Amino acid sequence: MQSSRHGRKGPKLAVMRAVWSGSITFGLVNVPVKAYSATRGHDVSFHQVHDADGGRIRYQRRCEVCGKKIDYDDIDKAYTEDEQTVIITDEDLDALPEAQNDEIEVVQFVPSEQIDPVTLGKSYFLEPQGKSPKSYLLLQQALEDTDRTAVVTFALRQKTRLGVLRVQDKVLVLQTMRWADEIRDVDFPATRSRTKINTKEKKLASALVDQFASDFTPEEFEDTYQVELRKLIDAKLEQGESLDTAATFGETEDESEGEDAEVIDLMQALKSSLDRKRGDRKSSGKSTRQKSSGNTSSSSSRSKSSKSSKSSKTSKSAKKDDSSKSSPSGKSDSSQKKKSQKPAKAEKSTSKRRKSA
Incomplete structure (x- = not known):
């Protein structure tokens, strides 16, 4: 599977095991697919x-009547109501009509914003099957062009389920949904409080939101508890029970705990949060500027040295040109002066002859 828009690489289909196979049906269109767990x-x-x-x-499965250990194949399901128990076998469950259903039936195409995230559950990647993926690509394109989500019903593991179909990185994704009666009603009295929020508090809250505003990049986050747990396991494998956890992880005081104790009201909490965030940005900005200034100074010194070398070369070449112009034939300056004196002597002799005449 190709890498997703978040930069992460999805698992290869070659190492994934299909958990369901069947068809998507909408109208008279049939799309054969296989489902793979997405997470x-x-x-x-x-x-x-x-x-x-x-x-x-x-753990052993023992019968409370006979006391024997029971194999899993010999266990059935039971339901008790009003002290009356009925046993439901696997054959009874397989006989239910919906258990044989191998179709993902599209029942609605709804605006995507109408799907409440609270209702969403497990996700499955759907791989096209059959000789031609044309019907698969048609459904994928229709969902993208209309910006709608397909609401579907299907049967999985002996249960009828509600779900949605959407597109992610050109792949159809089936996501299970909770039924309406599975979502609890909530009514917290504090949410109906008449406490007034003033304009300054709203502005500070908005400013704090702007300070934390960013694009979601899931690869930047990690499960720090699992990282520390893995570190603890590796340390115990190496050092055994003599491991000093304080030395391994260090003992750090929770600075936020002391700060929270000093906060008197909401305004002060908002201001402290903004100051802390701005301080973090300034420190990161300084380090960035220092790096850039270091690069600039080194580049300027390099440019100065190159300029000086160029100027020295230019002065040397200029001297050569002057010397070549002054003596193009390679003769000395004294010989040139002698040549310039000859015409002057000839002029003097001519003037004497004229006077005598």
Whole structure:
């Protein structure tokens, strides 16, 4: 799969296992697809041990009637209501009509802004199947051109689900949704408070928002808890139980805790936040300017040295030109003076002859 708009590289389809296969249907158009899980966890996986001797903790499925250990294949589902229990087998579940449904049925095309993010769940990448991906590309193009999201229904793992179809990096993405009755109603009394917010507080809040304004770049964020956990595990593997966690991670005081204690009201909190953010920007700006000034000074010194070398070369060449002009034939200046004196002597002799005549 190609890299996404956020710069991250998606997992290759060759190493992904399809969790569902079927078709998308809208109208009389049928789009065969396979579904792949779009996400994967990165948390460190633990198992449980006895703290006294480190022995693994094992869970066993035992029947409370006969006391025997039960294999997973011999376990059925049951439902109890009013002290009456009914057993539901896998055959009963497979017999439900919706369990055999292998279609993602498009029921609506709605404006994308009408989809509440609270209702969204797990995501799946849909890969086109069949000899030609034309119908897949047609649906993809239709969603992009109309800026709408397809609301769909489908069956997955013996459950009927509501979902949406949207386009991400030219790939159709199926995302599950919560049913309307699964979303809780919320009514916090504090949200109906008549507390007034003055103009200065609004301006400071807006200024603080502007200070933090940026484009979302998910690759810049990391799960710091998992990073520290991995560091702890590696240190324990190397040093054993003698590990000093304080030396490994260091003991740092929470500076924000003391600052929060000094904050008296909302205005002061907003002003302190703005001052802190501006201070961070100034410090980063200074370091940037220092780097650029260092580069500028070095480049100016290089240009000065090159200029001086050029001027010295120019003066040398000028001297050569002057010497060549003064004696183009290679003779000395005294010989040239002798030549200039000959015409003067000839003029004197001519004037004497004229007088005698």
